[in-house]
Amino acid sequence: MRRWLAAAAATTVVLLAAAGCTTTHGTDGDLTGGWAMIGAPTPFRPATKVCHESLQADSSLATYRPVPCTDLHVAETFHVADAPDAPVPPTPGSAQSREAYAQCAQRAEAFLGGPWRGARIAVQVLWPSRAGWRGGAHWFRCDLTETGLDGLAATGRSGSLAGALRGPSPLRLGCFDARVNGDSVTAMTPVACTQPHRTEFVGLWTAPEISYAALSADRTRTARGCRSAIARYTGVPDDDEVQYRAGWISYRPSRTEWQLGERRVRCFLWFRNRTLDRSMQGAGPTVLPVH
Structure with missing residues (x-):
């Protein structure tokens, strides 16, 4: 549109010159007609909400x-x-x-x-x-x-997440029906803590500033961190005997999250042969005895 206007103005000048005229009736000689100048382009910026x-x-x-x-x-x-x-x-x-x-x-x-x-x-x-x-x-x-617990699989949803964690929410980590094959977790299905389950989220452990490869390779460091999280959550002494009270499962940040500075590790208590029907929060040593 801008190029069309410029061409039209140029045509008017040629016609006036050909007729030998210097002014036209009813105009002031200003070919822009008082239009405002077009401003500099504004860089694209995405919207929120x-x-x-x-x-x-x-x-x-x-x-x-x-x-x-x-x-x-x-x-x-x-x-x-x-x-x-x-x-x-x-x-x-x-x-x-x-x-x-x-x-x-x-x-x-x-x-x-x-x-x-x-x-x-x-x-x-x-x-x-x-x-x-x-x-x-x-x-x-x-x-x-x-997303999933590992942060790798996005889940489709309808509705904004604004205020989604302000009260009880299905997005909060709680109790799970975990499927474990050797040292690998093959499934973590959320269930109500009053339903039979063997796994429960107990909190976060903050990993140190090490390489992602080092975090992935050293299970001992993660075990200590998650056992401390289990002790805090369940109300048992944070000592070497935690490992004889419950097992643990962890989910570390994705590699991309790690590069961005995310250091949280999600920790879960886990039982291979014991089924629970309540939360273990504050359960204490009597409910979680040393085996």
Whole structure:
């Protein structure tokens, strides 16, 4: 449209010159007609309180297809913040990416109304594409997704997650029917704690600043952390005898979460041969004797 207007104006000048005229009746010679100048283009910035049908690697305008959160979706944008100027978007593991994740993680708790690390929730940070960044789009986007315990499988849902953890919620981790094959957990099916079960979420252990490979390889470190979580949750002494009271299952952060600075490990007590029909919170040594 802008090019059409410019062409029309140029045609008018040619006609006036051909007629030998210097003025026209009823005009002031201003070919713009008093129109305001077109401003500089504004870089794309995503909206909050919208949802998305799929998870994305970045938040480029070309792939931006938000939907109402009442529709079926897998991710929800709850916060968008300014990012510091840099030649390119921050890379995974950089100080800037970790700072952005920390901000998203903190704001997620306020948005959800409760601690999200103890729920089937994952936080995702998205940056503009490189082309968008070069064009001045310096921001990051915070998304939430309902996910599995390992943070790898997104679950479709309808409805916003705003306030989803403000009270009792099926998203909170509780009791489970765990299926274990050797050292591998093949299934963790949520059940009410009053129903027969052998597994219960007991809390979080914060892993140290080590490599992801080292965390994955050293079960002894994780065992100590989760046994301490079991002791705190059940009200038994935090000593070497915890291992003879109950077994443990853990879910560490995904590799992507680890690069962003996430250090929480989700810990569960587990019984191979004992079936429970109540929560073990505060149960004490009598209910959890040493075997």
